[in-house]
Amino acid sequence: MDYLKINQASSLKGSIQISGAKNSSLPLIALSILSNSSVKISNVPNVVDIKTLLRLLEMLGASYEFDNNILNIDSSTIHSTKATYDIVKTMRASVLTLGPLLARFKKAIVSLPGGCAIGERPIDLHLKALKALGVDIDLKAGYIEASVKSNLKGATIIFDKITVTGTENIVMAASMADGKTRIINCAREPEVEQLCQVLKKSGVDISGIGTSELSIYGTGGESISICDSEVIPDRIEAFTYLCAGAITNSEITLDKISPTHLSSSVSKLEEMGFGFTYLKDAMTIHPAKRILPIELTTTEYPGFPTDAQAQIMVLMSQADGTSIIEEKLFENRFMHVSELKRLGANIHLKGSTATIEGNQKLIGTDVMATDLRASSALVLAGLVASGTTNVHRIYHLDRGYENLEGKFSKLNVNIERLKEGL
Ligand code: UD1
DSSP states (O other), X not given: OEEEEEEOOSOOEEEEEOOXXXXXXHHHHHHGGGBSSOEEEESOOOOHHHHHHHHHHHXXXXXXXXXXXXXXXXXXXXXXXXXXXXXXXXXXXXXXXXXXXXXXXXXXXXXXXXXXXXXXXXXXXXXXXXXXXXXXEEEETTEEEEEXXXXXXXXXXXXXXXXXXXXXXXXXXXXXXXXXXXXXXXXXXXXXXXXXXXXXXXXXXXXXXXXXXEEEEOOTTOOBOOOOEEOOBOHHHHHHHHHHHHHTTOEEEEESOOGGGGHHHHHHHHHTTOEEEEETTEEEEEOOSSOOOOEEEEOSTTSBXXXXXXXXXXXXXXXXXXXXXXXXXXXXXXXXXXHHXXXXXXXXXXXXXXXXXXXOOOBOOEEEOOSHHHHHHHHHHHHHSBSEEEEEOTHHHHTTOTTHHHHHHHTTOOEEEEETTO
8 A cells, every 4th residue: 555755845836737537537438338439538537536437347348448548448348237336335436337327228237335435425316317217226235226118218307406426327318318308406517517518519419508407308219429528627636736836835837727617716715815827728826925714615516616625624724814614515524634633733623614723833744544635635734744744545545636746746845655564
């Protein structure tokens, strides 16, 4: 197992390129299940979650080549429709195979994802929506056994709660259904939007893209020739590096970003006193005269993302005053707090609210990553903690950050990946 050793950084400088979004690549890869031919997806980040989904599709019968962030995947050869527990338990997003498998094969057996570090995370809304499309669902021995007698039938679906992968699953399923599906109160995340844009470019009649109501006219069981696509920039990775610039009050530049996707999170950094300049698809963060405390609530897009909450919390510990975060999306997404406290942060939790005292002097020590974004928050803390911080269990981090230590090294950070026990 690897860990990261980070030395306190005085100032960061330079520029790095942001990778493609993991959360956009995953549904685009799952979408290949609907395709009657090979699909090319470029700008796919080389991270563990992507490899996990590719391994799953390979087990089902697909073949692929993944090199230099370009993926060529042929899922037309898929013959099995069972996603087993050993893969699904390592990555919840494997559930994204459920909708497309059902659309193409009219049956699928997908393991229930089970518990998760950041909360209960049920998939009841995915299943309720699939039932509305005519799917029979049985939950047996930890598996979802889903089948439909003929084609899926278009329907009106009103999500009780906004769900990102739930929306993506139903968008993919509805694309091959009979007739029209309306999805009301759907997710508007850029990753959902990209999935819909790719479907539209592939010939599917889909409207309302980027809004909270989608209408999809299915192909009536015909497979789709999915067009080539280029994955959008990873807005969460970009925000993590912006926080790195901010916490060290440095000037750094990020290349290959999509500024609109970062609006809500960047506006919070502006409120904290940081400045930004933009050039085409690059942005530079400029130091703050004084880092101001702020209050924020995590919400669905276009609000402040829950996936950026842990990172901004670390920055708040260096603000000149007390900040507050209300976590609205996941009930247990404060696991990083106890590790941040070990570094010297002063954070109080009450229900879904965290109160973060500013002006905290952090002291480097050994800390343990608990989930993907919590891991990057600990790395950020390591940039300002005196001495050395060792972040253990970085397999969480490897799920979603491509070449993190390489990118930080390029920004003048003394960071090393080492093997435990050596
Ligand atoms: C996706 C992202 C994840 C991000 C999350 C919220 C991917 C691969 N993952 O996860 O990084 O943190 O969106 O932005 O894109 N819910 C239910 N029933 C369901 C589905 C969801 O109650 O059937 C609840 C969840 O517990 C949570 C909320 O709805 O409280 C939002 O979850 P959802 O948007 O579904 O998250 P994911 O799609 O799993």
